[in-house]
Amino acid sequence: MGENATTHHTNSANNGANDNQIGFKSRVSVIGSGSWGSVAAKLVAFNTLNLSSFHDEVKMWVFEETLQSGEKLTDAINRTNENVKYLPGIKLGKNVIADPDLDNAVKDANMLVFVTPHQFIDNICKSLVGKVRSDAEAISLIKGMEVKIEGACLISTYISEQLGINCSVLMGANLANEIAEEKFSEATVGYRNNREIAEQWVQLFTTPYFMVTPVQDVEGVELCGTLKNVVAIAAGFVDGLDMGNNTKAAIIRFGLREMREFCKLLFSSVKDDTFFESCGVADVITTCFGGRNTKVAEAFARNGGKRSFDELEAEMLQGQKLQGVTTGREVYEVLRHRGLLELFPLFATVHEICSGCLPPSAIVIYSEKKNIFPV
């Protein structure tokens, strides 16, 4: 691993929050085993093996399934060292141990990586109450919080409150299959107060092909991971209308600006610079040039809005729902409730198009809208 690992190794006794005691080794569990969860386990396992401040072994909680062959998924993972169902062909590291028992998977860990689909986090947290170490630190890699009128329901806050532990986040331009193939990528860690904790997460995830930058802004970083999907819908409309490069770049820029202003509206602590990080501008670019929100929105616009998102989702995503449409509606409700719709013309227009109130071409009618947030 070269210089990176050596540096970490040498400094490890001073870097972590939990490893100030000489000889203390952090234990890591990954909760979730989809494609992104498996990649996260791979990144983490590479480092626990190479850094003396971590126990080698990484537990990965797997929602048990029986494969077509009749073998249990956990057995197949532990036998082949691959997640044969959700990330086939990628070795996770021999020190990754799949465990179907959630309580057992977390009980010794002081570092918990949450990376499940967002709709499962409720039940997982509830079943973990009282089961995790009181000195544990958590990090959420889960995108897709709810934005309610009373405020944003950060998944990191939910984990924190349910389990009584601190929770950071990791977000960024992270298409899982590209990281699995060790193509260069980067991510942002959002942390609350303790820089040492952030450094420990950075250590745990950084590899020569995965660069991680810490930012003291949990809310901004986590919100980016959700709001970008609304921008991706707008970008898809532009694609479907064949509006060209200038228009798409303009719409992405407006979206990034509205993301920033919306985050600051919900949390005054959010920092402008967060949107220059991987979780901001880079993730928006990745999502708008190839994400599924953009692709389905493109199809919606090509059909002139005559086929609903429900119908297109059923056809193109095998019934999975597009996060951007849902988040767009939630954001719209928040803005309407606060009387701020006209300050967010892009967000407002996306929902009005998705709900059939406006045609897709409305996405580029800006001439009569105010030039908002002037410098």
Added chain:
Amino acid sequence: MGENATTHHTNSANNGANDNQIGFKSRVSVIGSGSWGSVAAKLVAFNTLNLSSFHDEVKMWVFEETLQSGEKLTDAINRTNENVKYLPGIKLGKNVIADPDLDNAVKDANMLVFVTPHQFIDNICKSLVGKVRSDAEAISLIKGMEVKIEGACLISTYISEQLGINCSVLMGANLANEIAEEKFSEATVGYRNNREIAEQWVQLFTTPYFMVTPVQDVEGVELCGTLKNVVAIAAGFVDGLDMGNNTKAAIIRFGLREMREFCKLLFSSVKDDTFFESCGVADVITTCFGGRNTKVAEAFARNGGKRSFDELEAEMLQGQKLQGVTTGREVYEVLRHRGLLELFPLFATVHEICSGCLPPSAIVIYSEKKNIFPV
């Protein structure tokens, strides 16, 4: 034109610097008539016709050529109302008058729009000394300044010093043919001190499909238009290496960050927010997804760096030179001279790849580079 025009119209007596005198009408000349120059004339002519604070007529200086038919280019433009050579099929507005005589084209104008290829601006300015009105205001749409060890040679500053008049800039994600087709686009006006002057330029260029935002940061806005080409080269290498979306987004983000830091190094007045404008993030996106710097750099990487940029330019651009390669070298010299190369790993690496010192794959070797500009 609707509400926009009405608003401008009503307020025009209070908005401009030169139209405070009741009845004063600004006269506009466009200096340059390539595709971007012709589009600029079209935008401007739409507004001079509709706004009472401007004379209808827009003079466009054209470098005279004889067409294959034997007709002079200026005669053809004035007869057909199209730039038949550089923007065929697009009506410029009947109030655009092509003039081959530079002195005559500018002599009555108090608003001068410079939009020539950058290599011609020297001679044009020299020949205009003493010929322009002393109360004239200029704006430069020209991308491609030189960056020298003693500092950046802003084209706006050059115009200003040569002619003794103030000069603003207009930059952004502006592929000329898309604006010619009236596809929605936007741009940034960078101005020096006088907000009223900026508002006048905004008025002159804004149409329902072209949105213009003023920013008090001439240096930042103008530098963006040049430095983005270095980022475009880096993005092209990523394309040529088939590195995927995460990597490309990461490289674009690093590039945007280095643009910002480099600008602040040259001019401490440069504002962070400028990079959220059309001239910043939007122009970088447009350029990195389809610009010619990116396309030729992609070919360079696909050939493993074995065919030089000179060779590829000759083949792909009919001998035109790529601005990104030239600017990359200039930026490298500035950074080397100041001992700052290691703070700008992307800019440094681009030049080292272009000059054959490193292979194209070096663009994504970041593991041993410092994490610069931490928040």
